[in-house]
Amino acid sequence: MELSCKSEYALLALLELADHYSEHEPLQIRQIAAEQSIPDRYLEQLLATLRRSGLVRSQRGARGGYILAREPWKITLLEVVSSIEGTDIQPSELDREAKSLEGLVIREVWHEAGRAADAVLQKYTLQDLAEKRNSRQQLDLMYYI
Amino acid sequence: MELSCKSEYALLALLELADHYSEHEPLQIRQIAAEQSIPDRYLEQLLATLRRSGLVRSQRGARGGYILAREPWKITLLEVVSSIEGTDIQPSELDREAKSLEGLVIREVWHEAGRAADAVLQKYTLQDLAEKRNSRQQLDLMYYI
DNA sequence: AGCAAACTCCGGTGGAGAACCGGGATATAC
DNA sequence: GTATATCCCGGTTCTCCACCGGAGTTTGCT
Numbered sequence A, B: 001m002e003l004s005c006k007s008e009y010a011l012l013a014l015l016e017l018a019d020h021y022s023e024h025e026p027l028q029i030r031q032i033a034a035e036q037s038i039p040d041r042y043l044e045q046l047l048a049t050l051r052r053s054g055l056v057r058s059q060r061g062a063r064g065g066y067i068l069a070r071e072p073w074k075i076t077l078l079e080v081v082s083s084i085e086g087t088d089i090q091p092s093e094l095d096r097e098a099k100s101l102e103g104l105v106i107r108e109v110w111h112e113a114g115r116a117a118d119a120v121l122q123k124y125t126l127q128d129l130a131e132k133r134n135s136r137q138q139l140d141l142m143y144y145i
Numbered sequence C: 001a002g003c004a005a006a007c008t009c010c011g012g013t014g015g016a017g018a019a020c021c022g023g024g025a026t027a028t029a030c
Numbered sequence D: 001g002t003a004t005a006t007c008c009c010g011g012t013t014c015t016c017c018a019c020c021g022g023a024g025t026t027t028g029c030t
Helices: A005-019 A029-036 A040-052 A077-085 A101-122 A126-144 B005-019 B029-036 B040-052 B077-085 B101-122 B126-144
Strands: A056-059 A065-068 B056-059 B065-068
Touching: A005 A029, A005 A040, A005 A065, A005 A077, A005 A126, A005 B101, A029 A040, A029 A065, A040 A056, A040 A077, A077 A101, A077 A126, A101 B005, A101 B101, A101 B126, A126 B101, B005 B029, B005 B040, B005 B065, B005 B077, B005 B126, B029 B040, B029 B065, B040 B056, B040 B077, B077 B101, B077 B126
Parallel strands: none
Antiparallel strands: A056 A065, B056 B065
């Protein structure tokens, strides 16, 4: 399980959007990028991908920006990650499958492992992450006192 | 979960070694490569890695080759994959951790997902894979009749 | 009307890793 | 001592990641 910059940036950005979700006003790329120290031109690409996947909506023009397309508790981490990571290939998923029985069996186990990981990502929502962070913050405060 | 060529080649090679494990004679790179259609010079590198991890032993010189270091039912897929895939970095695992609370929480979930996938890989041994393949083969025969 | 922000599409760079190929040194069975 | 194998060192091509930048378009607030 590699944690790519892409996925982490996307999650950080969506977390930021989740924090301001109640305001019903769009957040600009610049603000998100500044808050989470993400290169803005790169974040733009990621948000474009998330928009095409229907996870965020964009508003163009002055006072525009991005808003979550759904409530933060209705967006799972799996949706985010597979939107951002799995863009590349669908046309030939079977291209390398049929090589040998060994190859087939290996791919089956791999698939099982992948589904186990996906299950974890699916049970967490953006809301869950934000709450996790908040309670962590409170713990830090307690230690400080 | 990406299935890289490296991991698949390594598993195929070890599966081949497992098949000939009872003979107590080493298998050459060329034979393994020919049997599983793996580029031999590439397979050499992978076997070197597996040797350094203590999963196979090598015998140099004429009539040399490779043998499994342990019995096929004592080698898990997780060992193979982490040997072949995870060589790169230990010195600074904490380098990017401390950026923000958000980053920390994300990494925790990621780690949980990784452990879920590892658990799957760990419950299968080379022996299990070979048996899976064999029973699959018998099914194919039944369909043929 | 004008500005501010989004979007689109274009291009490039630097680095890392994957997936190879090749040569020469070294060890070992015969 | 020669044939046979591994071992070690190197290089190549390719793709993807993580960015940076510009030029032009669309949209909406004021």
